[in-house]
Amino acid sequence: MTDISKDILQKIKKDKVRPYSKQRFVLRRSVIWTVFGLSILFGSIASAVAIFQLRSAEWDLYKNLSHSFIKFVLLVIPFFWLIFLLGFTGFAFYYFRRTEHGYRHAAIWVILSSIVLSIIGGGLLYSTSLPERLERVFQENVSFYRKLQERKQRVWISPEQGLLAGTITRIISEKNIEIKDLQNNIWVIDISDTVWRGRLEPAEGLKIKIVGKMKEKNQFVANGIRPWKGRRYQHGNRHLSHKNKR
């Protein structure tokens, strides 16, 4: 009777089969963990921008719109970034499963943990300027994304419903400013009885959102003015206080 193990050993010797080096396995494990880590990092970035968009959404204004609350929620949910988050979670799951003991954990546990890790990471990144910058980069360079955001921003071209947004083009007086809205129409805004939110000061070049009432064609009375988005957008060229000093 043949000794199959002996034959196999002979073949191993004859073919000069050698064990792969230890480094090869270490490298493989490192690559898997690195890709897993990167997936969580990118997931965190996606969730940071999603958090940023959710926090920037004017939840108090949905009553100004003719939408139902559900419609409003669907409008402000950052689907684009949530799809990214889910995609990177998929990557994280795939690579975690390929770690040495990753297969021992239930799929649902791995997926939920990856999402939670990404959200925690996103929460940390939210406190940096990264989400705002990233969103701006996407708006400037990705036409699909820009169109998607413009759709959301369309609510700010509803003066009849008390919502208007634009860039301050001129500070007429302490009571009036002039803005160019998102469709390049010029408006005179009455700011005599306005609450400026977010430590804003009127300044030329400043992009703002206005909640108020349309008085007549191209004239709007502002009840509240808030920054267009986030902290980075709050820069203008000339503050009202500066003008008054002159």
Place this chain on the structure above:
Amino acid sequence: MNKYENIPDEQLVQLSLKDQDCFYYLMKRYETKILRYINRLTNVSHEEAEDILQEIFIKAYQNLNGFNQKLKFSSWIYRIAHNEIINQYRKNKLRLAVIPLNIEDKANLIDSISDKTETNGEYESLENAEKIREALAMLPDKYREILVLRYLEDKSYNEISDILRKPPGTVATQINRAKASFKKIVRRYKL
């Protein structure tokens, strides 16, 4: 008796990395088990089974440095065997349909799968190994392999989890489903 007889597998792996000849003793320990496992999952000829066995041992030797000492060597080698059988199945379209079973296999399987509390004697009708083979052959591949590992190879849930790279919970669920499916087939075809 050889001098390596009482050395644990994991230590023999380390020795094999230094001395190729030690790998012979490791192979010798698993030769029969793995060959039987191949035979239980495929319907290849004896020569073909030996070719698959050779591939498995060569792959095991090449990957010795990747063996994780936290794992049982037997689980590791069975995992390589499982992967190789799948590879061969894809490459050569092996038929994983008819499983040759010996009398002992038959007894083990009936004993394990039939619920001890069942007294209707439905498994008494499984008179010969041929019928068990037929019932197993009708099972989906994933169920067949899991039943073979659990009841014929006598592996624990954790070992099966390590071999198939599935969570132990999934293994338990699949074993239950496989058993239910096996019972259904037995009833349906009156085996």
